Amino acid sequence: MKAELFSSDFIISILLFFTVLTIITIYYQNLQTDVYESNIRNDMYSKAIKVASLLAESSGYPQFWNSSNVKVIGLYDSGKFNLTKFEELQKMNYQNVKTMLGTGVYNFNITLKNTTEYVVEKPSNPSVKYSYGTPLVNAEQAILVKRLGVIDLEGNSSKVVMEVILWI
Amino acid sequence: MKGIVLTLDAVLALLIMVSVISLLVFFRTEATSPFFTAQQLHSLSEDALTILSESTLREVTNQSLLNYYLSNGILNESDLDKKAIDVIGALWAANKPETANISKDILNDIIPNNIGYQVLINGDNIYNSSDTSRPNYNDATIEISSARIASGYEKYKPTSGYVARSLARAVKKNNTLVVMGDVIMSSVSKKLSGSTCQGNNQNEPNISYIVDIPNDANILDAYWFIESAWVDNKFKVYLNGNFILESSTPWKLLTYNDLKAYLHTGRNIGNVIFRWGNPDPGGTGGCEGGDDGATHFVVTYNTSQLSTLERFDTQYFQTVISYAPIQYKKPIFIFGDIYNMSVYLNLTKTTQVKNVTLKFMWNGQIYNISLKNVINGIVEWNDTEIRSALNSSGISYSILDGRFFWFIANIDPYSLDWKVLDYERKIVGEDSYVKINYSERGEIYNYIDMTRVLSNFTYSIPVGSGFYRYTKWNFNLTNKIPLFAKWQYAWVYSSGSNPKQLAIANNIILYNHDPANSSSNPLIVEFVRFGYDTNPEGVLISGNNKFELNFSSGYAINPNNSLGETTFLIPASVSYDGVFENQTNAINDANQRLRNLLGEDVSATEITNQSFSVAGVPYMWGPVSVRIRMWT
Numbered sequence: 006m007k008a009e010l011f012s013s014d015f016i017i018s019i020l021l022f023f024t025v026l027t028i029i030t031i032y033y034q035n036l037q038t039d040v041y042e043s044n045i046r047n048d049m050y051s052k053a054i055k056v057a058s059l060l061a062e063s064s065g066y067p068q069f070w071n072s073s074n075v076k077v078i079g080l081y082d083s084g085k086f087n088l089t090k091f092e093e094l095q096k097m098n099y100q101n102v103k104t105m106l107g108t109g110v111y112n113f114n115i116t117l118k119n120t121t122e123y124v125v126e127k128p129s130n131p132s133v134k135y136s137y138g139t140p141l142v143n144a145e146q147a148i149l150v151k152r153l154g155v156i157d158l159e160g161n162s163s164k165v166v167m168e169v170i171l172w173i
Numbered sequence: 174m175k176g177i178v179l180t181l182d183a184v185l186a187l188l189i190m191v192s193v194i195s196l197l198v199f200f201r202t203e204a205t206s207p208f209f210t211a212q213q214l215h216s217l218s219e220d221a222l223t224i225l226s227e228s229t230l231r232e233v234t235n236q237s238l239l240n241y242y243l244s245n246g247i248l249n250e251s252d253l254d255k256k257a258i259d260v261i262g263a264l265w266a267a268n269k270p271e272t273a274n275i276s277k278d279i280l281n282d283i284i285p286n287n288i289g290y291q292v293l294i295n296g297d298n299i300y301n302s303s304d305t306s307r308p309n310y311n312d313a314t315i316e317i318s319s320a321r322i323a324s325g326y327e328k329y330k331p332t333s334g335y336v337a338r339s340l341a342r343a344v345k346k347n348n349t350l351v352v353m354g355d356v357i358m359s360s361v362s363k364k365l366s367g368s369t370c371q372g373n374n375q376n377e378p379n380i381s382y383i384v385d386i387p388n389d390a391n392i393l394d395a396y397w398f399i400e401s402a403w404v405d406n407k408f409k410v411y412l413n414g415n416f417i418l419e420s421s422t423p424w425k426l427l428t429y430n431d432l433k434a435y436l437h438t439g440r441n442i443g444n445v446i447f448r449w450g451n452p453d454p455g456g457t458g459g460c461e462g463g464d465d466g467a468t469h470f471v472v473t474y475n476t477s478q479l480s481t482l483e484r485f486d487t488q489y490f491q492t493v494i495s496y497a498p499i500q501y502k503k504p505i506f507i508f509g510d511i512y513n514m515s516v517y518l519n520l521t522k523t524t525q526v527k528n529v530t531l532k533f534m535w536n537g538q539i540y541n542i543s544l545k546n547v548i549n550g551i552v553e554w555n556d557t558e559i560r561s562a563l564n565s566s567g568i569s570y571s572i573l574d575g576r577f578f579w580f581i582a583n584i585d586p587y588s589l590d591w592k593v594l595d596y597e598r599k600i601v602g603e604d605s606y607v608k609i610n611y612s613e614r615g616e617i618y619n620y621i622d623m624t625r626v627l628s629n630f631t632y633s634i635p636v637g638s639g640f641y642r643y644t645k646w647n648f649n650l651t652n653k654i655p656l657f658a659k660w661q662y663a664w665v666y667s668s669g670s671n672p673k674q675l676a677i678a679n680n681i682i683l684y685n686h687d688p689a690n691s692s693s694n695p696l697i698v699e700f701v702r703f704g705y706d707t708n709p710e711g712v713l714i715s716g717n718n719k720f721e722l723n724f725s726s727g728y729a730i731n732p733n734n735s736l737g738e739t740t741f742l743i744p745a746s747v748s749y750d751g752v753f754e755n756q757t758n759a760i761n762d763a764n765q766r767l768r769n770l771l772g773e774d775v776s777a778t779e780i781t782n783q784s785f786s787v788a789g790v791p792y793m794w795g796p797v798s799v800r801i802r803m804w805t
Contacts, residue, residue, distance in 0.1 A: 021186070050209040058216065084227025120282035150213060153220035153283045155228050162232035164224065164283045 049148040057169040061152035072096040086154040111171040114138035147172035214317040214803045225258040273300040291802040313804035320800040337759035339767040340746040343779035354468030356502035358461040359495035360591035361449040370460035373449035381492035382443040390474035400424040400467040403459020405450030460589040466701035467663040482622035492602030497591035499584040508706035511570040512610040513556035519604040522550040525596040534579035537697030540566045575706035620742035627737035640729035654742040655713040659704025663734035670727030678712040
């Protein structure tokens with residue numbers, strides 16, 4: 006009886022030991038993953054804010070740039086987001102823009118939305134939508150930064166929200 | 174039994190461990206960093222301010238709301254094309270509750286719904302979203318605000334009405350004319366023996382003083398202080414050919430009572446005839462007769478002329494007649510850049526004067542220019558001759574701006590004694606002058622110029638006979654535009670001494686002769702003039718001014734016989750200011766502001782006004798701080 010008791014204690018303690026060991030191992034792996042993802046998230050946030058500031062506060066260079074001569078991309082002109090520049094942006098190669106905006110390994114998407122949260126369309130040609138970049142597909146992480154502004158939409162001013170999304 | 178207990182212990186331990194690990198995992202999983210959230214809020218608040226300040230009301234406000242405010246008169250059509258921030262500011266200034274609605278309409282549909290916000294002007298709440306579905310300010314965990322300065326608003330001031338400005342076309346001003354005598358001397362003694370002169374040579378130098386009073390003037394007061402070159406000189410005084418008095422004292426003050434019978438508007442000519450002082454022709458006395466530079470004629474008058482300040486282009490000599498050589502020291506004061514100078518002397522066509530020596534004096538040091546023969550009664554020096562002589566002595570015109578400098582003309586070789594009166598020497602004052610081409614600082618002729626005698630002074634450290642080593646003048650030029658201040662001094666110098674001479678304006682040293690410091694300014698034996706303009710900055714200001722003279726043993730001035738004057742400008746107009754409900758009030762306000770500006774010595778007798786209506790957004794007040802606060 007005495008021997009049996011000892012044997013069962015041993016088995017239970019072994020089970021407990023391995024259970025705890027397994028939990029700690031899983032936790033440690035999750036922790037490492039979280040730290041890694043947190044660093045990525047911070048990096049993405051920082052880059053998204055910079056990209057949004059560049060687009061929303063700068064005219065770019067040259068001041069009246071187009072897709073063939075642009076050195077610095079910026080959409081702000083005289084108190085408004087310049088839709089002509091946005092259309093020039095849409096003509097540019099995605100990888101080049103990615104490099105110019107400095108998003109690094111992250112994909113991005115820039116969209117102008119109206120006050121009802123629809124993507125702004127060109128009234129004379131609704132197929133032209135003011136959005137640029139790659140849409141989110143199987144994204145592991147995504148960061149959204151918003152900026153507010155006004156656009157001149159073929160003679161009518163309207164308020165818009167510019168959404169800058171970085172994702173990976 | 175023991176096995177069961179041990180098993181329960183292990184199960185409990187396992188539960189505790191799992192709980193701790195779960196808690197750790199929960200607390201480690203952080204939401205978005207507060208720093209990034211704060212950055213996002215900051216960007217959004219800046220964007221909101223940019224929209225308000227860069228976009229017109231029409232561009233960013235719901236048209237139906239605008240139509241409603243147009244229909245009930247809160248806004249007018251012109252307001253729609255003004256910047257949104259201007260309209261909000263104007264409505265705030267007028268204490269209108271519509272400010273909140275407009276602010277909300279502009280911002281509410283673009284600021285994300287998970288963010289609360291508030292609009293403030295100068296700390297006053299305009300709109301706060303706390304009472305909506307947005308986060309309440311009291312629950313905020315992160316709060317950021319941005320602000321912009323907007324000009325043009327002041328609370329409770331009207332937002333539409335009339336503005337006006339006033340211009341004085343004609344004025345009556347109480348002004349002062351100051352005529353300062355130059356330093357002019359000529360021998361009245363037969364013989365110089367050692368340092369004393371003996372014998373009356375019967376010469377009586379006659380010096381004229383020109384006093385030009387505006388033709389429309391009403392003379393209020395006048396006095397004439399005369400101080401002779403030597404303490405024993407006697408002199409006779411004439412005004413416009415009328416004998417006034419004979420003095421046997423070295424100085425004399427003639428009051429308005431003495432003068433008013435002969436003084437009139439326009440040109441007045443005073444004459445002082447100086448002569449040997451000692452009654453015994455063979456005794457000793459002062460070598461020269463003449464003016465030691467302290468004589469001054471002061472007239473206070475009322476005139477309707479806006480501008481009475483003459484340019485300094487041509488500075489005339491005083492007419493002098495003497496039967497001995499004349500030494501004439503002409504002080505010049507210019508405030509502005511000097512381009513060129515020339516000296517012209519008319520000694521009459523029949524003069525027997527053979528030559529004239531011209532010298533230049535700066536900071537008490539004398540520099541020779543040249544001796545010239547008189548041809549047909551005329552002798553002159555052009556700019557090239559003067560400039561090259563000064564340049565060779567290291568003096569450039571640029572250092573003369575705003576300070577006294579002197580030309581010294583010796584009519585015939587000068588001598589303290591003159592035994593035989595040979596022929597008349599006459600300087601024709603009306604045709605003898607120093608001509609200076611200079612640039613006046615600023616445009617002074619669109620203003621009312623005023624000159625004041627500086628009568629507020631104190632003195633200390635007496636040396637006898639009314640002379641003091643320390644004197645301080647105080648004068649107030651608040652709301653005035655100062656041009657210059659200048660003095661002439663009744664001075665005394667102990668021959669051979671080397672006293673300190675310190676002139677300080679508003680605690681800024683302008684002249685400093687320090688006997689212990691050889692690199693300091695040189696000693697000025699005849700410290701008879703001193704003046705300065707607004708350079709360097711701070712010496713003469715629109716406010717309280719102070720000027721101090723400080724001498725050590727060997728030098729002193731008589732403050733009561735000295736004279737200080739300052740000349741300043743008063744603008745003749747006031748610009749637009751407040752907005753008033755009607756035109757009459759706006760004009761009355763402008764006129765009152767003009768009267769306040771002119772002060773008690775100037776009254777506007779003809780005022781023209783310009784007035785116009787302003788509507789909607791005023792633009793003449795402020796600035797105010799427009800702030801947008803955001804929180805999550």
